[in-house]
Amino acid sequence: MDIKLETLLARISDFNSLKDAYGASHLPIYQTATFDLKKQTGDRIYDYSRTDNPTRNALEDIFTKAENGDGCTCTNTGIASIALLFDSVVKAGDSIIVEKDCYGGTFRILNILKENHAINVEFADFCDLNAVEEILKKKNIKLLLCESPTNPGLKIIDLAAVSVLCKKYGTLFAVDNSMATFASQKPLDLGADFSIFSATKYVSGHGSVISGAVVTKEEKWTKAVKFYSNAGGRAQSPFECFLVSLGLPTLTYRLKAHEASATKIAEYLSKRNDVLHISFPKLKSHPQYELANKQMKICPGLITLDMTTVEKAHKFVNNTKLFGEKASFGCSDSRVEMPAKISHASYSEEDLKAIGISKSTLRLSIGLEDTDDLINDIDSALE
């Protein structure tokens, strides 16, 4: 049956491999470490939950369908999905290229790859495709990785154009789809080989679980990722897969509400004299406004801004009542964070400067509160 994403997500118990004998309306939790081989008659045989588990497999089926992939492996954190990608694809002596505006945790793993595993890591601004091509031309690059929108700069990378370059030079292409999610953009349809994401954010949406996934386009990589997940113990527990699944039926609708509220707040902030610079892909002033509209069906609710002074940035953080000073994004509650202090604390001052982050940079994740309440809160905090 040909169904749209929203139907798939609203009926996850109907559209996965776990044919529950009782017709459970929601994903049953198989909270067990082992299975008795002598008692199984189904087509899929289970032995140990680190390798495979019916609840996890059901969630993986949904993500595979949602991303139009060949297969998926759910991991116990979003960062584990990135580590698993590297485990599966790169070996000592390989080179990889990464968009320089990337999540701080990714940057930390890249340093480990360089220092402990003899992997050469190149960084580039992926908005400059000529610069990317120069690197691909000169070096034998095994894997290219980027986020879009990037975190925290909110740059939009032209995924279809990058994939053309990767194909030309025989480079594998992975996209971290944590921010936009498969409800907004499908990297595999745009030519990527891997779509990985932290489900901790919008996908689960309730801030109740840390979770991730690697979705693969080709069977060869599906098998490799499963092998390394089992070998390295990266898989997500059944109960946490269940928690992630609770957010799926509302994903598209939540994202649309985040987008609508963030758009109004970005417009409001862009008119304030104490805001020096603002990045939000739905604002016409964003350098990739048109690409953002073409590539993403819905814009996630993150706004990155530079206040005119560090004092103003602290005022925002300390005086707002509806913005928790918290890491992560994509939950129902609004958040403010200083990337230099939280999400990008693994960057040196010099590295932060290279991606345009200063001590007056703030990243907002707009939640699902009433928009006017949020605007009034910012207004009073900055008085």
Ligand SMILES: Cc1ncc(COP(=O)(O)O)c(C=O)c1O
């Ligand atoms: C873009 C991006 N990718 C990956 C991660 C890592 O995910 P997790 O925190 O679920 O391990 C994060 C976390 O903030 C992120 O922002």
